Amino acid sequence: SQQGEEDPQALSIQEGENATMNCSYKTSINNLQWYRQNSGRGLVHLILIRSNEREKHSGRLRVTLDTSKKSSSLLITASRAADTASYFCATEEIGSGNTGKLIFGQGTTLQVKP
Amino acid sequence: GAGVSQSPSNKVTEKGKDVELRCDPISGHTALYWYRQSLGQGLEFLIYFQGNSAPDKSGLPSDRFSAERTGGSVSTLTIQRTQQEDSAVYLCASSVTLAGETQYFGPGTRLLVL
Numbered sequence: 001s002q003q004g005e006e007d008p009q010a011l012s013i014q015e016g017e018n019a020t021m022n023c024s025y026k027t028s029i030n031n032l033q034w035y036r037q038n039s040g041r042g043l044v045h046l047i048l049i050r051s052n053e054r055e056k057h058s059g060r061l062r063v064t065l066d067t068s069k070k071s072s073s074l075l076i077t078a079s080r081a082a083d084t085a086s087y088f089c090a091t092e093e094i095g096s097g098n099t100g101k102l103i104f105g106q107g108t109t110l111q112v113k114p
Numbered sequence: 115g116a117g118v119s120q121s122p123s124n125k126v127t128e129k130g131k132d133v134e135l136r137c138d139p140i141s142g143h144t145a146l147y148w149y150r151q152s153l154g155q156g157l158e159f160l161i162y163f164q165g166n167s168a169p170d171k172s173g174l175p176s177d178r179f180s181a182e183r184t185g186g187s188v189s190t191l192t193i194q195r196t197q198q199e200d201s202a203v204y205l206c207a208s209s210v211t212l213a214g215e216t217q218y219f220g221p222g223t224r225l226l227v228l
Contacts, residue, residue: 030214042221043205050214088157098213099170100145104157 006089006105014113019076021108023089024069030092032065033102034074037086046074046087051094081114116140118220120206126226127196135191135223139208146189147209147217148181152202163189164212175200196227 007022023032031050035043047063049056049072055064062075076083086109090102119138127133139146148160160173163183174180178196183189193200203224207217 033216035219041203041224043207043219045216045218048216090157092213099162100147100209100213100215100217101159101162101173102147102149102217103159104149106156 006087006108008108009106010109010111012111012113013079015079015081017079017112019079019083019110019112021074021087021089021110023072023074023105025072025089025091025103025105026070027091028094029067030094032063032072033090033092034061034063034072035088035090037088037107043088076110079110079112081112084110084112086110118206118208118218120204120220120223122223123221124224124226126228128228129198130195132192132194133196133225135193135204135225137189137191137206137208137220139187139189139206140218141187143208143210143218144186145209145212145215146183147207148189148191149205149207150175150202151205151222155202157205160191162212193225196225198227201225201227 005024033048034046037043047058049063049065060077065072086107088104088107090104121136146163151157161181165186166183178194181191203222205222207219209215209217
C-alpha cells in the first residue's frame with residue numbers, strides 16, 4: 001500500500017524558476033527520503049531527513065519535514081531543464097520492525113522548460 | 115565506487131516461463147531490498163535481506179516469487195510461471211545496514227511478459 005501522497009501530481013515550470021513538491025504520509029516515521037527518477041528507470045537518492053530534523057539542504061535542494069503535520073516538501077531552486085524527472089518521497093515507518101522498508105508516494109512529474 | 119547493478123536491463127518472456135533477475139549490491143552493504151514499479155501499483159516493496167537472511171516474505175505478490183542472496187552479496191529474484199501482471203520494472207537497492215540508512219537503487223530490470 002502507498003503511504004505517501006504527493007502534490008502536485010504534475011508540475012511544469014520555466015527554467016530558472018523554483019519548484020516545490022509536497023509529500024504527506026500517515027504514520028510515524030524514522031526518516032523520509034526523496035528520490036528522482038528519469039525515464040522510468042533507477043531511482044537517484046537526493047536527501048534523507050530524519051524524524052528529529054526539520055530542514056536539510058543539498059546544493060539547490062531544500063527539504064523540510066513537519067512531523068506534526070506528517071508532511072514534507074522538496075524545493076528545487078533555480079531549476080534547470082536537466083531537473084525534468086519524476087520525484088518521489090519515501091518513508092521508513094516506525095514499527096516496521098527495523099526492516100528499512102520504504103513506502104513510496106505516487107510521485108510528482110516535473111517538467112522544466114528551457 | 116561502483117553502484118548497484120542489475121541484470122538483465124530488459125527481459126521479454128512468454129507467459130508461463132520462469133525468469134531470474136539479478137542484483138549486485140554496493141560492496142560492503144549488508145542490507146538489500148527488492149521493489150517493483152508498475153503502472154497500476156506504483157513503487158511497492160517486495161522483500162529485504164539482512165545478510166543472506168530474508169525473515170519476512172509477506173511482501174512477495176504470490177508464491178511464484180522467490181528470492182535468495184548468497185555470500186552476503188548477489189541476490190536473485192525468481193518468478194516462476196510468469197503472468198502478464200508480472201510485467202513491471204524490478205528495482206533493487208542496498209544500504210550499509212538495515213534501517214535508517216540511505217538506500218541506493220540500481221537501474222532496474224524492465225520485465226515484459228507477453
